Amino acid sequence: MDAPGPTYSFPQDDLQLLRKSWLCLAVLMGWMGVSLSAYADFAETFDSEQTSFRIRVGGTRSRVLNHSRESKSAQSGLRGEMFRVEILEDGNVIQAEMPISKGRALEGVSAEIFLKSNRPGAVLALKLICASTTHPETGHPLELIIEGNTYVSSGQWQKLSCTLTEKKLAEKVRPLRAKYRQPIPLSELVLHSVMLAIPADRGLIDVSLDELKVSPIVPVETQPHTLTTPSDIEQASHVDFRLDRLVVDGKPMMPRFVPWHSESPSDLRKMGLNLVWAPDWSDIESLSELRKAGLWATATPPKPKSATGENLPADEAGLPPFLPNTSPILFWNLGTRVTSQVKDDLLNWVEQVQTADRQFNRPLCADVIGGERLYSRYIDMLGMSRHVVHSSMSFTDYRRWLIEQKLRGRPGTFAWTWLQTEPSPNWRKFTANPLQPEGSGLSTVSAEVPTVDISRGQSPTNIPFVHYVEPEQLRLQAWIAATSGYRGLGFWSTSPLTDDSVLNRERRLAMTMLNLELELLEPWLATSTPFAETTFTVERRNSSSRREGQSTAPKPSEKDSQELIAAVLRTESGTLVVPMWLESKSQYVPAQLAANSATILVPEGNEAAMAYEITPTGIDSRKHRRVAGGLEVVLPKFDQTAVILLTSDRQLIAQLEQRAAIYQAAYAEACLELTRLKLERVRLVDQELQQMGVGQADSPQLLGSARIYFEQAEYAFRNQDYRGTQNACQAALQLTRILQRAHWDEAVRKGNSPLSSPYSVCFQTLPLHWKLISRMGRSHLFQGENLLKSGDFESPDQLISDGWTHWQNDVPGWMALAELCPQGQESRYALRLAAFEQSKDEKTPPADQMLDHEPLLTIRSPAIEVSPGDIVYMSGNILMTKPIVGPWEGLTITESLSGKAGYHRFQPSPAWQRFEMVRPCTDAGQLQWILELGGSGEVLIDNLQVRKLSPAESATGHSKPEGSGNSRLRGLIPRWPGRSKTPANMP
CATH class of the missing domain: 1.20.5 (Single alpha-helices involved in coiled-coils or other helix-helix interfaces)
Structure with a gap:
């Protein structure tokens, strides 16, 4: 028996990959309605005498000397095609193009040709056309050029190739979609021709070509299966974008919408809403009901998924065309809190939806938390949102944050935001399952307030003590967003608005008032452009003192210039001025926010303009005069916000009065x-x-x-x-x-922060706050053991053994570190957190794009077990001599129970600052300190502590805790291994 010859077997991974490739190809062909037998090849041997390529040469001083087919130009066979070009000036390009059989531009289609030239640099390419999409400037079908490899072997034959891949197609298609705002369906891309681009400097250039092959070719006559014919689909869309303005049926629109929880469409329309987020895009009956009530809808489109539930990419699967009965959907909503980590999946989804919706061409919207610059290229309506109520972020900070977020997107991006209408879930859980240990005195009253005539003294007995967003807080959010360039407002709600609880009725009425104001001014707000920001002055109202030494209204202070802000918006019909009182603590409990009068200096005011104050109950002219620097307008009364229109158009005012009469x-x-x-x-x-x-x-x-x-x-x-x-x-x-x-x-x-207690961030929970304080005063809390053994930062080994975790965000051009520093408050060492921006080249992206809403450095303490009914007291000290400067949050300290809702933010101080937190535990779990550094600077942290009071320890004999400055508890937070050799200084 002969010995077996040498054999080769594919590795198992290669076999699996080969099988998957053929399977994907078969599935794709099945979806398109063709079979593998429909493949063909296009080949040109150049053996005949007729030339095929068309030669174009840039410049007026260049010419084609010879273009023919000759035997000496053949790489194989009888003849090859050649041309000689004389170039009389540098910097020209020779283009040679040859039409080929029309075929579908599928992934894997490849072109090959042999080329020989006396100069390197020639590039082979495939030209594709999209017959259903026209170039907005020329009116011809849109063209795409996919490049292949480059000729490098001067004087020798070299095979050049060009293959269509998903990556190459995406790199060409996505920028064109964003630039021209037109769908470019991948299924309608067609092979048109083979091209050669040859760089040409001065001199003679000889080029010989032979053996062209393009394979596989799927004829364009083989049409994919569709569920409808073109005549079945509406050709016109209700919505259009003009720059960054949303226009619906020819009128500018400011979307005001809520998630739909099966409320009556007529009730939602009475609240002044013009759109709802429907839970099911295919529920045609519900969509029709919304439209009959005068409401548009947005909905989340479907995603192509595999049999195992995985999202399929755009080059493997698509969506069937959306039918005309989906016309009540004004735009598609791709979700909330979309991170930059899912960008590949989202962009695939964008492509699939745009292809399926090419007859309607509806906009796409998404609420994102990162990748704003990237997403703004593909998402028409970019949402940027955050909770501000009951947080350490003031309304002034919130306005600054909204403006900065909008700048992170591309110029001209349509921006919108969610408004907070209900408390953060992290706060709500402290009252959703209230503590009721025996004898604790902590109980949440759940009875509701019926409709009563309070003028006659009738009243119920109880109301719920739960976290609540006050009507004034909702109003300030909306006007801050509207004056910061945001043209759409979503009212975030996780429960039905028609729920008849007392707090929900207040929320519903506050939204109604706000929406009626916005609807009255919609034609101007939807087209306005923020022009300037100025401050204004108020005359404070006098009121009876609550007790000796205290006044009801605060005295004027230097911070008025930061709290009294007037936004100036330019419109086509005049100037809108919106003064707002953004008092520094009103995100917790609104202050009086009212004055006897307000005086606003509008920069560059029109001398011929009149000043009118606009409200839904009427239009009133206001005193104004020309002064140095602009136009001074005086309001006789001011309450939270106001809207002033500067215009000389009397007809416009008459129209506004007619509109106001509808709403008053x-x-x-x-x-x-x-x-x-x-x-x-x-x-x-x-x-x-x-x-x-x-x-x-x-x-x-x-x-x-x-x-x-x-x-x-x-x-x-x-x-x-x-x-x-x-x-x-x-x-x-x-x-x-x-x-x-x-x-x-x-x-x-007496506290150093409203965030010290989960019940002191809101007026409605103040009874629970005082009951919590009362219970703590009867406990042995302040004599308890510090549960963080490594909290004195004196032992690096104990930090490691206790389980402290240290996470760093590796950002090019930045350095962050956590170490022990010999500059503790009461002990030798403290934890030092520091970060600084290093030198970087011009190609490094801006820091805000690289950080992408993530801190540079995160430290987590060991987990401490807690049980229902426990009360945990946490404290620590911080030394920050300079502000933390950066694109993220600076320095934040919180714990795992309240999460981001309980962020403590700090201002620089030359001395150590103390911070304290009290957290009741409603469920069993784990508690951790969380320290995050998000900008350039340094900070020292020392004496972090955790002490716990269990239900069995409720005893008498201890007084109520002292204020923030009198507690003398030793340190709680461990330092990081690796001590710095010098006192804390910036590197």
């Missing part, structure tokens, strides 16, 4: 009902606090005056005096804010 009755009615509910809610919380011994002495006078104003509002409404109704309601609500803020100021007076 509904607006006044909503204002009256909101005042009724809030007065009673504040009265009941005040009553609870009075019974606990932490009431305000002047609350009867404040509530009594508010009740009188409310009765005046009722009288005005009965007499159809809608402006009088609004003014009286505003006066009553100002008094409730004074009382709310007085209670809150007292609750946080």
